[in-house]
Amino acid sequence: MGRYVVRRLLQMILVLFGASIILFVSLFILPGDPIGTAAGERSRDPAVRAVLEKRYGLDKPIPVQYIRYVGRVLRGDLGESYRQRRPVRDYLWDRFGATAQLAVAAIFFEIAIGISAGLVAAVFRYSFWDVLVTLTTTLAIGIPTYVGGSILQGIFAQKFGWFPRSGRSGFSSIILPAFTLASVDAALVARLMRGTMLEVLRADYVRTALAKGLSKRTVILKHVLRNSVIPVVTYLGIAFGGLLGGALITEAIFNWPGIGLALATAISTQDNPIIIAVVTYGVGAFVIVNLIVDLTYAYLDPRIRLE
Protein backbone atom coordinates (compact mmCIF):
# COMPACT_ATOMS: atom_id res chain seq x y z
CA MET A 1 0.00 0.00 0.00
CA GLY A 2 2.85 2.37 0.91
CA ARG A 3 4.46 2.09 -2.51
CA TYR A 4 1.12 2.63 -4.21
CA VAL A 5 0.50 5.80 -2.19
CA VAL A 6 3.92 7.15 -3.13
CA ARG A 7 3.39 6.37 -6.81
CA ARG A 8 -0.03 8.02 -6.87
CA LEU A 9 1.33 11.07 -5.03
CA LEU A 10 4.11 11.44 -7.59
CA GLN A 11 1.56 11.10 -10.38
CA MET A 12 -0.59 13.79 -8.79
CA ILE A 13 2.35 16.16 -8.54
CA LEU A 14 3.04 15.56 -12.22
CA VAL A 15 -0.57 16.32 -13.13
CA LEU A 16 -0.59 19.47 -11.01
CA PHE A 17 2.70 20.52 -12.63
CA GLY A 18 1.19 20.09 -16.11
CA ALA A 19 -2.00 21.91 -15.14
CA SER A 20 -0.01 24.77 -13.58
CA ILE A 21 1.97 25.13 -16.83
CA ILE A 22 -1.29 25.40 -18.79
CA LEU A 23 -2.50 28.03 -16.31
CA PHE A 24 0.77 29.95 -16.27
CA VAL A 25 0.94 30.08 -20.05
CA SER A 26 -2.65 31.37 -20.18
CA LEU A 27 -1.82 34.02 -17.58
CA PHE A 28 1.27 35.00 -19.48
CA ILE A 29 -0.45 35.55 -22.80
CA LEU A 30 -3.61 36.99 -21.32
CA PRO A 31 -4.36 40.24 -23.16
CA GLY A 32 -3.83 43.41 -21.19
CA ASP A 33 -0.88 45.43 -19.98
CA PRO A 34 -0.43 45.06 -16.20
CA ILE A 35 2.24 47.77 -16.10
CA GLY A 36 0.04 50.13 -18.08
CA THR A 37 -2.86 49.46 -15.74
CA ALA A 38 -0.74 50.09 -12.67
CA ALA A 39 1.11 53.19 -13.86
CA GLY A 40 -1.37 54.77 -16.27
CA GLU A 41 0.09 57.60 -18.37
CA ARG A 42 3.53 57.34 -16.79
CA SER A 43 3.98 53.81 -18.20
CA ARG A 44 5.10 55.34 -21.50
CA ASP A 45 8.30 56.41 -19.75
CA PRO A 46 10.79 53.53 -20.20
CA ALA A 47 12.46 54.32 -16.87
CA VAL A 48 9.16 54.02 -14.98
CA ARG A 49 8.40 50.82 -16.83
CA ALA A 50 11.77 49.32 -15.92
CA VAL A 51 11.28 50.14 -12.23
CA LEU A 52 7.81 48.60 -12.18
CA GLU A 53 8.90 45.53 -14.09
CA LYS A 54 11.66 45.06 -11.55
CA ARG A 55 9.28 45.50 -8.63
CA TYR A 56 6.82 42.88 -9.93
CA GLY A 57 9.57 40.55 -11.08
CA LEU A 58 8.58 40.80 -14.74
CA ASP A 59 12.21 41.36 -15.76
CA LYS A 60 13.19 37.90 -14.53
CA PRO A 61 13.52 34.97 -16.92
CA ILE A 62 10.29 33.05 -17.54
CA PRO A 63 11.25 29.93 -15.52
CA VAL A 64 11.96 32.14 -12.48
CA GLN A 65 8.62 33.85 -12.95
CA TYR A 66 6.96 30.46 -13.12
CA ILE A 67 8.52 29.32 -9.84
CA ARG A 68 7.47 32.56 -8.14
CA TYR A 69 3.94 32.03 -9.46
CA VAL A 70 3.78 28.49 -8.07
CA GLY A 71 5.15 29.75 -4.74
CA ARG A 72 2.43 32.38 -4.54
CA VAL A 73 -0.31 29.87 -5.35
CA LEU A 74 1.01 27.42 -2.72
CA ARG A 75 0.99 30.17 -0.10
CA GLY A 76 -2.63 30.82 -1.01
CA ASP A 77 -1.84 34.23 -2.48
CA LEU A 78 -4.18 34.43 -5.46
CA GLY A 79 -3.84 38.13 -6.17
CA GLU A 80 -6.30 40.94 -5.67
CA SER A 81 -9.68 41.27 -7.33
CA TYR A 82 -10.04 44.23 -9.68
CA ARG A 83 -13.67 44.84 -8.72
CA GLN A 84 -13.98 43.62 -5.14
CA ARG A 85 -10.90 45.57 -4.02
CA ARG A 86 -9.81 42.81 -1.69
CA PRO A 87 -7.69 39.66 -1.81
CA VAL A 88 -9.19 36.98 -4.03
CA ARG A 89 -8.52 34.41 -1.33
CA ASP A 90 -10.79 36.10 1.23
CA TYR A 91 -13.50 36.69 -1.34
CA LEU A 92 -13.54 33.04 -2.41
CA TRP A 93 -13.29 31.76 1.16
CA ASP A 94 -16.58 33.52 1.94
CA ARG A 95 -18.17 31.76 -0.97
CA PHE A 96 -16.80 28.31 -0.32
CA GLY A 97 -19.41 27.49 2.34
CA ALA A 98 -22.29 27.94 -0.08
CA THR A 99 -20.62 25.77 -2.71
CA ALA A 100 -19.77 23.01 -0.22
CA GLN A 101 -23.34 23.02 1.10
CA LEU A 102 -24.74 22.71 -2.42
CA ALA A 103 -22.26 19.94 -3.26
CA VAL A 104 -23.28 17.89 -0.20
CA ALA A 105 -26.98 18.33 -0.98
CA ALA A 106 -26.41 17.34 -4.62
CA ILE A 107 -24.44 14.22 -3.63
CA PHE A 108 -27.29 13.28 -1.31
CA PHE A 109 -29.74 13.43 -4.25
CA GLU A 110 -27.35 11.49 -6.46
CA ILE A 111 -27.04 8.69 -3.92
CA ALA A 112 -30.74 8.53 -3.03
CA ILE A 113 -32.14 8.79 -6.56
CA GLY A 114 -29.33 7.19 -8.56
CA ILE A 115 -28.84 4.06 -6.48
CA SER A 116 -32.53 3.32 -5.91
CA ALA A 117 -33.44 3.91 -9.56
CA GLY A 118 -30.59 1.69 -10.75
CA LEU A 119 -31.51 -0.99 -8.24
CA VAL A 120 -35.17 -1.08 -9.29
CA ALA A 121 -34.23 -1.11 -12.99
CA ALA A 122 -31.83 -4.03 -12.55
CA VAL A 123 -34.01 -6.17 -10.30
CA PHE A 124 -37.10 -5.70 -12.49
CA ARG A 125 -35.23 -5.80 -15.77
CA TYR A 126 -37.31 -5.05 -18.90
CA SER A 127 -40.30 -4.11 -16.75
CA PHE A 128 -42.21 -0.84 -16.98
CA TRP A 129 -39.95 0.63 -14.25
CA ASP A 130 -36.81 -0.35 -16.10
CA VAL A 131 -38.03 1.37 -19.27
CA LEU A 132 -39.04 4.41 -17.24
CA VAL A 133 -35.58 4.63 -15.66
CA THR A 134 -33.87 4.25 -19.04
CA LEU A 135 -36.01 6.99 -20.59
CA THR A 136 -35.64 9.39 -17.67
CA THR A 137 -31.90 8.95 -17.47
CA THR A 138 -31.53 9.54 -21.22
CA LEU A 139 -33.57 12.73 -20.91
CA ALA A 140 -31.61 13.89 -17.87
CA ILE A 141 -28.33 13.34 -19.71
CA GLY A 142 -29.58 15.01 -22.89
CA ILE A 143 -31.06 18.12 -21.30
CA PRO A 144 -28.43 20.77 -20.57
CA THR A 145 -28.26 22.02 -16.98
CA TYR A 146 -29.27 25.56 -17.82
CA VAL A 147 -32.39 24.33 -19.62
CA GLY A 148 -33.39 21.81 -16.96
CA GLY A 149 -32.71 24.31 -14.18
CA SER A 150 -34.74 27.02 -15.89
CA ILE A 151 -37.66 24.67 -16.43
CA LEU A 152 -37.63 23.46 -12.79
CA GLN A 153 -37.40 27.08 -11.68
CA GLY A 154 -40.28 28.05 -13.94
CA ILE A 155 -42.57 25.26 -12.74
CA PHE A 156 -41.82 24.84 -9.04
CA ALA A 157 -40.72 28.35 -8.07
CA GLN A 158 -42.51 30.65 -10.48
CA LYS A 159 -45.76 28.81 -11.10
CA PHE A 160 -46.42 26.84 -7.92
CA GLY A 161 -44.29 28.96 -5.59
CA TRP A 162 -43.18 25.90 -3.57
CA PHE A 163 -39.56 27.03 -3.42
CA PRO A 164 -37.80 30.40 -3.54
CA ARG A 165 -36.84 31.33 -7.10
CA SER A 166 -33.24 32.13 -6.32
CA GLY A 167 -30.75 33.07 -3.66
CA ARG A 168 -29.69 31.30 -0.48
CA SER A 169 -32.29 31.64 2.23
CA GLY A 170 -32.97 28.64 4.38
CA PHE A 171 -33.57 24.99 3.71
CA SER A 172 -36.16 25.24 0.93
CA SER A 173 -33.88 27.38 -1.23
CA ILE A 174 -31.32 24.59 -1.67
CA ILE A 175 -33.72 21.95 -3.03
CA LEU A 176 -34.06 23.18 -6.62
CA PRO A 177 -30.39 24.01 -7.28
CA ALA A 178 -29.22 20.78 -5.64
CA PHE A 179 -31.68 18.74 -7.67
CA THR A 180 -30.67 20.51 -10.89
CA LEU A 181 -27.01 19.99 -10.13
CA ALA A 182 -27.56 16.32 -9.26
CA SER A 183 -29.73 15.40 -12.26
CA VAL A 184 -27.03 14.40 -14.75
CA ASP A 185 -24.87 12.56 -12.25
CA ALA A 186 -27.88 10.84 -10.69
CA ALA A 187 -28.80 9.57 -14.17
CA LEU A 188 -25.26 8.31 -14.77
CA VAL A 189 -25.19 6.67 -11.32
CA ALA A 190 -28.51 4.94 -12.06
CA ARG A 191 -27.13 3.56 -15.34
CA LEU A 192 -23.88 2.48 -13.74
CA MET A 193 -25.74 0.85 -10.86
CA ARG A 194 -28.07 -0.99 -13.23
CA GLY A 195 -25.17 -2.25 -15.35
CA THR A 196 -23.02 -3.52 -12.49
CA MET A 197 -25.99 -5.05 -10.70
CA LEU A 198 -27.01 -6.99 -13.79
CA GLU A 199 -23.47 -8.31 -13.95
CA VAL A 200 -23.35 -9.24 -10.28
CA LEU A 201 -26.78 -10.91 -10.50
CA ARG A 202 -25.23 -13.35 -12.97
CA ALA A 203 -22.33 -14.22 -10.68
CA ASP A 204 -21.87 -17.74 -9.36
CA TYR A 205 -22.04 -16.78 -5.71
CA VAL A 206 -25.49 -15.27 -6.28
CA ARG A 207 -26.67 -18.51 -7.82
CA THR A 208 -25.15 -20.40 -4.89
CA ALA A 209 -26.89 -18.15 -2.38
CA LEU A 210 -30.21 -18.64 -4.13
CA ALA A 211 -29.62 -22.38 -4.41
CA LYS A 212 -29.02 -22.79 -0.71
CA GLY A 213 -32.48 -21.37 -0.17
CA LEU A 214 -31.99 -17.71 0.71
CA SER A 215 -34.85 -15.46 -0.31
CA LYS A 216 -34.31 -13.22 -3.29
CA ARG A 217 -34.70 -10.22 -1.03
CA THR A 218 -31.89 -11.32 1.27
CA VAL A 219 -29.61 -12.17 -1.64
CA ILE A 220 -30.10 -8.77 -3.23
CA LEU A 221 -29.68 -6.80 -0.03
CA LYS A 222 -26.81 -8.84 1.44
CA HIS A 223 -24.80 -10.02 -1.56
CA VAL A 224 -25.67 -8.12 -4.72
CA LEU A 225 -26.03 -4.61 -3.37
CA ARG A 226 -22.70 -4.60 -1.55
CA ASN A 227 -20.78 -5.82 -4.53
CA SER A 228 -22.38 -3.53 -7.08
CA VAL A 229 -22.02 -0.38 -5.04
CA ILE A 230 -18.19 -0.18 -5.33
CA PRO A 231 -17.94 1.38 -8.83
CA VAL A 232 -20.80 3.71 -7.91
CA VAL A 233 -18.92 4.93 -4.85
CA THR A 234 -15.84 5.59 -6.98
CA TYR A 235 -17.91 7.51 -9.46
CA LEU A 236 -19.60 9.56 -6.74
CA GLY A 237 -16.24 10.42 -5.22
CA ILE A 238 -14.95 11.81 -8.50
CA ALA A 239 -18.22 13.66 -9.05
CA PHE A 240 -17.89 15.22 -5.60
CA GLY A 241 -14.48 16.58 -6.56
CA GLY A 242 -16.04 18.29 -9.55
CA LEU A 243 -18.90 19.64 -7.43
CA LEU A 244 -16.54 21.20 -4.89
CA GLY A 245 -14.96 23.15 -7.75
CA GLY A 246 -18.18 25.13 -7.97
CA ALA A 247 -21.27 24.65 -10.08
CA LEU A 248 -20.96 27.36 -12.67
CA ILE A 249 -24.28 27.13 -14.50
CA THR A 250 -26.47 25.99 -11.62
CA GLU A 251 -25.19 28.70 -9.29
CA ALA A 252 -25.66 31.30 -12.02
CA ILE A 253 -29.26 30.26 -12.69
CA PHE A 254 -30.33 30.10 -9.06
CA ASN A 255 -28.16 33.00 -7.93
CA TRP A 256 -26.57 30.69 -5.37
CA PRO A 257 -23.70 32.69 -3.85
CA GLY A 258 -20.96 30.09 -4.28
CA ILE A 259 -17.70 29.86 -6.16
CA GLY A 260 -19.42 29.15 -9.48
CA LEU A 261 -21.45 32.34 -9.24
CA ALA A 262 -18.26 34.21 -8.36
CA LEU A 263 -16.77 32.90 -11.61
CA ALA A 264 -19.86 33.78 -13.65
CA THR A 265 -19.86 37.30 -12.20
CA ALA A 266 -16.13 37.66 -12.76
CA ILE A 267 -16.59 36.71 -16.43
CA SER A 268 -19.17 39.43 -16.99
CA THR A 269 -17.09 42.05 -15.12
CA GLN A 270 -13.82 40.82 -16.68
CA ASP A 271 -12.26 40.33 -13.26
CA ASN A 272 -9.36 38.17 -14.44
CA PRO A 273 -7.65 37.45 -11.07
CA ILE A 274 -10.86 35.88 -9.79
CA ILE A 275 -11.33 33.81 -12.95
CA ILE A 276 -7.78 32.48 -12.76
CA ALA A 277 -8.09 31.79 -9.04
CA VAL A 278 -11.36 29.87 -9.44
CA VAL A 279 -9.90 27.79 -12.28
CA THR A 280 -6.76 27.04 -10.24
CA TYR A 281 -8.82 26.11 -7.23
CA GLY A 282 -11.26 23.99 -9.27
CA VAL A 283 -8.43 21.99 -10.85
CA GLY A 284 -6.74 21.50 -7.46
CA ALA A 285 -9.95 20.30 -5.81
CA PHE A 286 -10.64 17.88 -8.68
CA VAL A 287 -7.15 16.36 -8.64
CA ILE A 288 -6.93 16.01 -4.86
CA VAL A 289 -10.37 14.43 -4.48
CA ASN A 290 -9.47 12.05 -7.34
CA LEU A 291 -6.37 10.99 -5.43
CA ILE A 292 -8.38 10.38 -2.24
CA VAL A 293 -10.89 8.28 -4.20
CA ASP A 294 -8.13 6.21 -5.81
CA LEU A 295 -6.40 5.60 -2.49
CA THR A 296 -9.65 4.57 -0.81
CA TYR A 297 -10.38 2.27 -3.70
CA ALA A 298 -6.94 0.70 -3.53
CA TYR A 299 -7.38 0.23 0.20
CA LEU A 300 -10.70 -1.57 -0.33
CA ASP A 301 -9.61 -3.63 -3.32
CA PRO A 302 -5.97 -4.79 -3.06
CA ARG A 303 -5.91 -5.91 -6.72
CA ILE A 304 -5.75 -2.27 -7.82
CA ARG A 305 -2.37 -1.71 -6.16
CA LEU A 306 -0.66 -4.33 -8.29
CA GLU A 307 -1.54 -2.72 -11.60
Place this chain on the structure above:
Amino acid sequence: MTEVQPSVDQPTPVRDTVPAAALGIRRQTQFGDIRRRFFRNKLAVLGLAMVGIVFAMAAFAPLVAPYDPRFQNLQNTTAKPSAAHWLGTDELGRDQLSRIIYGSRIAIVVGLTSIVLALLLGVILGSIAGYRGGKADSIVMRTADAFFAFPLLIGAILIILVTGRGVLPVILAIAVFTWAVPARLLRSSILSVREAEYVEAARSLGASSWRIVTRHVLPNSLAPVLVYGMVSVGTAIVAETALSFLGVGVGVDVPDWGNMIAAGRQFFGYLDYLWLYPSLAVVFTVLGFVFVGDGLRDALDPRLR
Protein backbone atom coordinates in the same frame (compact mmCIF):
# COMPACT_ATOMS: atom_id res chain seq x y z
CA MET B 1 -18.91 6.70 -39.93
CA THR B 2 -17.57 5.05 -43.03
CA GLU B 3 -14.18 4.42 -41.45
CA VAL B 4 -15.43 1.19 -39.95
CA GLN B 5 -16.48 -0.01 -43.36
CA PRO B 6 -13.67 -2.42 -44.27
CA SER B 7 -14.55 -5.82 -42.97
CA VAL B 8 -11.45 -6.30 -40.95
CA ASP B 9 -12.16 -9.79 -39.77
CA GLN B 10 -12.65 -11.09 -43.29
CA PRO B 11 -9.68 -12.45 -45.13
CA THR B 12 -8.95 -10.38 -48.23
CA PRO B 13 -10.35 -12.35 -51.17
CA VAL B 14 -7.68 -13.81 -53.40
CA ARG B 15 -7.96 -12.35 -56.89
CA ASP B 16 -8.57 -15.45 -58.97
CA THR B 17 -11.39 -16.97 -56.95
CA VAL B 18 -14.93 -16.77 -58.20
CA PRO B 19 -16.70 -13.72 -56.79
CA ALA B 20 -19.11 -14.67 -54.04
CA ALA B 21 -21.98 -12.96 -55.83
CA ALA B 22 -21.53 -15.24 -58.86
CA LEU B 23 -22.09 -18.25 -56.65
CA GLY B 24 -25.30 -16.73 -55.35
CA ILE B 25 -23.90 -16.30 -51.85
CA ARG B 26 -24.83 -13.05 -50.12
CA ARG B 27 -21.64 -11.78 -48.60
CA GLN B 28 -22.11 -10.80 -45.00
CA THR B 29 -19.77 -8.01 -44.13
CA GLN B 30 -19.12 -6.69 -40.66
CA PHE B 31 -20.33 -3.30 -41.82
CA GLY B 32 -23.58 -4.83 -43.03
CA ASP B 33 -24.12 -6.39 -39.62
CA ILE B 34 -23.48 -3.13 -37.87
CA ARG B 35 -25.86 -1.29 -40.18
CA ARG B 36 -28.57 -3.88 -39.73
CA ARG B 37 -28.28 -3.79 -35.96
CA PHE B 38 -28.30 0.01 -35.99
CA PHE B 39 -31.43 0.31 -38.12
CA ARG B 40 -33.27 -2.29 -36.07
CA ASN B 41 -32.91 0.03 -33.06
CA LYS B 42 -35.91 2.39 -33.15
CA LEU B 43 -34.37 5.00 -30.87
CA ALA B 44 -31.24 5.15 -33.02
CA VAL B 45 -33.29 5.69 -36.18
CA LEU B 46 -35.30 8.38 -34.40
CA GLY B 47 -32.03 10.03 -33.36
CA LEU B 48 -30.77 9.88 -36.93
CA ALA B 49 -33.96 11.57 -38.13
CA MET B 50 -33.63 14.28 -35.47
CA VAL B 51 -30.02 14.96 -36.39
CA GLY B 52 -31.06 14.95 -40.06
CA ILE B 53 -33.67 17.63 -39.41
CA VAL B 54 -31.13 19.84 -37.67
CA PHE B 55 -28.65 19.34 -40.50
CA ALA B 56 -31.32 20.23 -43.08
CA MET B 57 -32.22 23.32 -41.05
CA ALA B 58 -28.59 24.40 -41.01
CA ALA B 59 -28.01 23.69 -44.70
CA PHE B 60 -31.16 25.36 -46.01
CA ALA B 61 -31.49 28.11 -43.39
CA PRO B 62 -31.90 30.96 -45.96
CA LEU B 63 -34.68 29.01 -47.70
CA VAL B 64 -36.56 27.92 -44.59
CA ALA B 65 -36.23 30.98 -42.39
CA PRO B 66 -39.12 33.41 -42.90
CA TYR B 67 -37.05 36.50 -41.96
CA ASP B 68 -33.47 37.73 -41.83
CA PRO B 69 -32.30 36.62 -38.35
CA ARG B 70 -30.47 39.92 -37.80
CA PHE B 71 -33.29 42.20 -38.98
CA GLN B 72 -34.44 44.34 -36.08
CA ASN B 73 -37.91 45.81 -35.92
CA LEU B 74 -37.98 48.11 -32.93
CA GLN B 75 -41.69 48.77 -33.53
CA ASN B 76 -42.47 45.13 -32.78
CA THR B 77 -40.33 43.95 -29.85
CA THR B 78 -41.09 40.95 -27.60
CA ALA B 79 -44.21 40.15 -29.64
CA LYS B 80 -46.13 37.05 -28.61
CA PRO B 81 -46.16 34.13 -31.08
CA SER B 82 -48.55 34.96 -33.96
CA ALA B 83 -49.22 34.06 -37.59
CA ALA B 84 -46.57 36.52 -38.77
CA HIS B 85 -43.99 35.44 -36.16
CA TRP B 86 -44.67 31.83 -35.22
CA LEU B 87 -42.38 31.92 -32.21
CA GLY B 88 -42.68 35.65 -31.50
CA THR B 89 -39.96 38.28 -31.60
CA ASP B 90 -37.15 39.09 -29.15
CA GLU B 91 -36.32 42.28 -27.30
CA LEU B 92 -34.97 43.85 -30.50
CA GLY B 93 -37.90 42.76 -32.65
CA ARG B 94 -35.98 39.99 -34.40
CA ASP B 95 -37.95 36.94 -35.53
CA GLN B 96 -37.31 34.11 -33.05
CA LEU B 97 -38.04 31.26 -35.47
CA SER B 98 -35.53 32.58 -38.01
CA ARG B 99 -32.94 33.00 -35.28
CA ILE B 100 -33.49 29.43 -34.09
CA ILE B 101 -33.13 28.14 -37.65
CA TYR B 102 -29.92 30.08 -38.22
CA GLY B 103 -28.73 29.10 -34.73
CA SER B 104 -28.57 25.48 -35.90
CA ARG B 105 -25.67 26.51 -38.14
CA ILE B 106 -23.48 27.61 -35.25
CA ALA B 107 -24.46 24.56 -33.21
CA ILE B 108 -23.65 22.11 -36.01
CA VAL B 109 -20.46 23.84 -37.14
CA VAL B 110 -19.05 24.18 -33.62
CA GLY B 111 -20.25 20.74 -32.51
CA LEU B 112 -18.84 18.88 -35.50
CA THR B 113 -15.56 20.72 -36.11
CA SER B 114 -14.54 20.81 -32.46
CA ILE B 115 -15.13 17.08 -32.08
CA VAL B 116 -13.50 16.18 -35.40
CA LEU B 117 -10.49 18.21 -34.30
CA ALA B 118 -10.45 16.57 -30.87
CA LEU B 119 -10.75 13.10 -32.39
CA LEU B 120 -7.95 13.78 -34.88
CA LEU B 121 -5.68 14.96 -32.09
CA GLY B 122 -6.74 12.13 -29.83
CA VAL B 123 -6.31 9.46 -32.50
CA ILE B 124 -2.88 10.68 -33.59
CA LEU B 125 -1.50 11.13 -30.07
CA GLY B 126 -3.30 8.08 -28.70
CA SER B 127 -1.95 5.79 -31.42
CA ILE B 128 1.58 7.10 -30.96
CA ALA B 129 1.28 6.50 -27.22
CA GLY B 130 -0.30 3.08 -27.58
CA TYR B 131 1.80 1.71 -30.41
CA ARG B 132 5.19 3.21 -29.62
CA GLY B 133 4.91 2.85 -25.84
CA GLY B 134 7.86 3.82 -23.65
CA LYS B 135 8.81 7.46 -23.40
CA ALA B 136 6.35 8.68 -26.06
CA ASP B 137 3.58 6.94 -24.13
CA SER B 138 4.39 8.60 -20.81
CA ILE B 139 4.79 12.07 -22.35
CA VAL B 140 1.47 11.89 -24.20
CA MET B 141 -0.46 10.35 -21.34
CA ARG B 142 0.87 12.73 -18.67
CA THR B 143 -0.04 15.65 -20.94
CA ALA B 144 -3.49 14.13 -21.34
CA ASP B 145 -3.75 13.84 -17.55
CA ALA B 146 -2.94 17.54 -17.15
CA PHE B 147 -5.66 18.56 -19.63
CA PHE B 148 -8.02 16.05 -18.09
CA ALA B 149 -7.79 17.88 -14.75
CA PHE B 150 -9.70 20.81 -16.25
CA PRO B 151 -13.47 20.52 -16.44
CA LEU B 152 -14.48 21.27 -20.06
CA LEU B 153 -16.34 24.49 -19.36
CA ILE B 154 -13.67 25.89 -17.02
CA GLY B 155 -10.85 25.10 -19.43
CA ALA B 156 -12.75 26.57 -22.36
CA ILE B 157 -13.37 29.80 -20.43
CA LEU B 158 -9.65 30.06 -19.76
CA ILE B 159 -8.83 29.76 -23.48
CA ILE B 160 -11.49 32.21 -24.60
CA LEU B 161 -10.23 34.67 -22.00
CA VAL B 162 -6.91 34.58 -23.83
CA THR B 163 -8.17 34.55 -27.41
CA GLY B 164 -11.32 36.64 -27.12
CA ARG B 165 -14.80 35.59 -28.18
CA GLY B 166 -15.64 34.10 -31.56
CA VAL B 167 -16.57 30.93 -33.39
CA LEU B 168 -13.00 29.75 -33.95
CA PRO B 169 -11.88 30.28 -30.32
CA VAL B 170 -14.89 28.31 -29.08
CA ILE B 171 -14.10 25.43 -31.47
CA LEU B 172 -10.45 25.38 -30.39
CA ALA B 173 -11.30 25.69 -26.71
CA ILE B 174 -13.66 22.72 -26.82
CA ALA B 175 -11.23 20.61 -28.87
CA VAL B 176 -8.26 21.36 -26.61
CA PHE B 177 -10.09 20.15 -23.51
CA THR B 178 -11.72 17.14 -25.18
CA TRP B 179 -8.90 15.29 -26.98
CA ALA B 180 -7.57 13.66 -23.82
CA VAL B 181 -10.52 11.27 -23.56
CA PRO B 182 -10.34 9.79 -27.10
CA ALA B 183 -6.54 9.62 -26.74
CA ARG B 184 -6.94 7.49 -23.60
CA LEU B 185 -9.64 5.33 -25.16
CA LEU B 186 -7.62 4.69 -28.29
CA ARG B 187 -4.42 4.01 -26.38
CA SER B 188 -6.03 1.35 -24.22
CA SER B 189 -7.76 -0.36 -27.11
CA ILE B 190 -4.53 -0.31 -29.14
CA LEU B 191 -2.71 -1.89 -26.22
CA SER B 192 -5.12 -4.80 -26.39
CA VAL B 193 -4.90 -5.08 -30.18
CA ARG B 194 -1.14 -4.56 -30.51
CA GLU B 195 -0.20 -8.07 -29.48
CA ALA B 196 -2.91 -9.74 -31.59
CA GLU B 197 -1.78 -12.47 -33.95
CA TYR B 198 -2.79 -10.67 -37.14
CA VAL B 199 -0.64 -7.71 -36.16
CA GLU B 200 2.25 -10.04 -35.46
CA ALA B 201 1.62 -11.68 -38.84
CA ALA B 202 1.70 -8.32 -40.60
CA ARG B 203 4.92 -7.43 -38.79
CA SER B 204 6.58 -10.69 -39.76
CA LEU B 205 5.60 -10.04 -43.38
CA GLY B 206 7.69 -6.89 -43.14
CA ALA B 207 4.88 -4.29 -43.07
CA SER B 208 5.96 -0.84 -41.94
CA SER B 209 4.76 0.62 -38.62
CA TRP B 210 2.66 3.15 -40.54
CA ARG B 211 0.94 0.43 -42.51
CA ILE B 212 0.36 -1.76 -39.48
CA VAL B 213 -1.16 1.11 -37.52
CA THR B 214 -3.36 2.50 -40.30
CA ARG B 215 -4.40 -0.81 -41.87
CA HIS B 216 -4.60 -3.25 -38.99
CA VAL B 217 -4.49 -1.59 -35.58
CA LEU B 218 -6.71 1.46 -36.11
CA PRO B 219 -9.66 -0.27 -37.82
CA ASN B 220 -9.80 -2.69 -34.91
CA SER B 221 -9.56 -0.14 -32.15
CA LEU B 222 -11.52 2.85 -33.46
CA ALA B 223 -15.00 1.72 -32.40
CA PRO B 224 -15.00 3.14 -28.85
CA VAL B 225 -13.52 6.41 -30.12
CA LEU B 226 -16.23 6.80 -32.76
CA VAL B 227 -18.99 6.14 -30.25
CA TYR B 228 -17.43 8.65 -27.89
CA GLY B 229 -17.20 11.18 -30.73
CA MET B 230 -20.86 10.80 -31.65
CA VAL B 231 -22.08 11.40 -28.12
CA SER B 232 -19.63 14.24 -27.54
CA VAL B 233 -20.98 16.23 -30.49
CA GLY B 234 -23.98 16.70 -28.21
CA THR B 235 -21.71 17.59 -25.28
CA ALA B 236 -19.82 20.08 -27.45
CA ILE B 237 -23.07 21.77 -28.49
CA VAL B 238 -24.12 22.02 -24.84
CA ALA B 239 -20.72 23.49 -23.97
CA GLU B 240 -20.95 25.97 -26.85
CA THR B 241 -24.39 27.21 -25.83
CA ALA B 242 -23.35 27.27 -22.15
CA LEU B 243 -20.36 29.46 -23.04
CA SER B 244 -22.66 31.86 -24.89
CA PHE B 245 -25.02 31.70 -21.93
CA LEU B 246 -22.15 32.84 -19.67
CA GLY B 247 -21.07 35.56 -22.10
CA VAL B 248 -17.84 33.95 -23.35
CA GLY B 249 -19.20 32.27 -26.46
CA VAL B 250 -19.28 32.94 -30.17
CA GLY B 251 -20.13 36.64 -29.74
CA VAL B 252 -23.40 38.46 -29.10
CA ASP B 253 -24.17 39.54 -32.67
CA VAL B 254 -24.35 35.92 -33.87
CA PRO B 255 -27.76 34.18 -33.95
CA ASP B 256 -26.93 31.46 -31.48
CA TRP B 257 -29.11 29.34 -29.19
CA GLY B 258 -27.03 30.09 -26.10
CA ASN B 259 -27.24 33.83 -26.78
CA MET B 260 -30.99 33.59 -27.27
CA ILE B 261 -31.49 31.67 -24.02
CA ALA B 262 -29.30 34.11 -22.09
CA ALA B 263 -31.17 37.11 -23.52
CA GLY B 264 -34.55 35.43 -23.04
CA ARG B 265 -33.90 34.67 -19.37
CA GLN B 266 -34.18 38.40 -18.62
CA PHE B 267 -37.89 37.93 -19.28
CA PHE B 268 -38.14 34.85 -17.06
CA GLY B 269 -41.61 34.41 -15.58
CA TYR B 270 -43.60 36.45 -18.06
CA LEU B 271 -42.19 35.99 -21.59
CA ASP B 272 -40.97 32.44 -21.12
CA TYR B 273 -41.26 31.51 -24.79
CA LEU B 274 -38.18 33.65 -25.41
CA TRP B 275 -35.88 31.16 -23.67
CA LEU B 276 -38.05 28.06 -23.87
CA TYR B 277 -38.05 27.58 -27.67
CA PRO B 278 -34.29 27.95 -28.20
CA SER B 279 -33.83 25.61 -25.20
CA LEU B 280 -36.03 23.03 -26.91
CA ALA B 281 -33.87 23.36 -30.03
CA VAL B 282 -30.77 22.53 -27.97
CA VAL B 283 -32.48 19.59 -26.24
CA PHE B 284 -33.77 18.25 -29.58
CA THR B 285 -30.31 18.36 -31.17
CA VAL B 286 -28.43 16.96 -28.18
CA LEU B 287 -30.90 14.10 -27.69
CA GLY B 288 -30.60 13.30 -31.40
CA PHE B 289 -26.84 12.87 -31.10
CA VAL B 290 -27.16 10.91 -27.84
CA PHE B 291 -29.63 8.47 -29.46
CA VAL B 292 -27.40 8.00 -32.50
CA GLY B 293 -24.33 7.53 -30.29
CA ASP B 294 -26.10 4.98 -28.05
CA GLY B 295 -27.42 3.15 -31.10
CA LEU B 296 -23.98 3.08 -32.64
CA ARG B 297 -22.48 1.69 -29.44
CA ASP B 298 -25.04 -1.09 -29.28
CA ALA B 299 -24.61 -1.86 -32.99
CA LEU B 300 -20.81 -1.99 -32.80
CA ASP B 301 -20.74 -4.16 -29.73
CA PRO B 302 -24.02 -5.87 -28.91
CA ARG B 303 -22.55 -7.30 -25.73
CA LEU B 304 -22.46 -3.85 -24.12
CA ARG B 305 -26.20 -3.45 -24.17
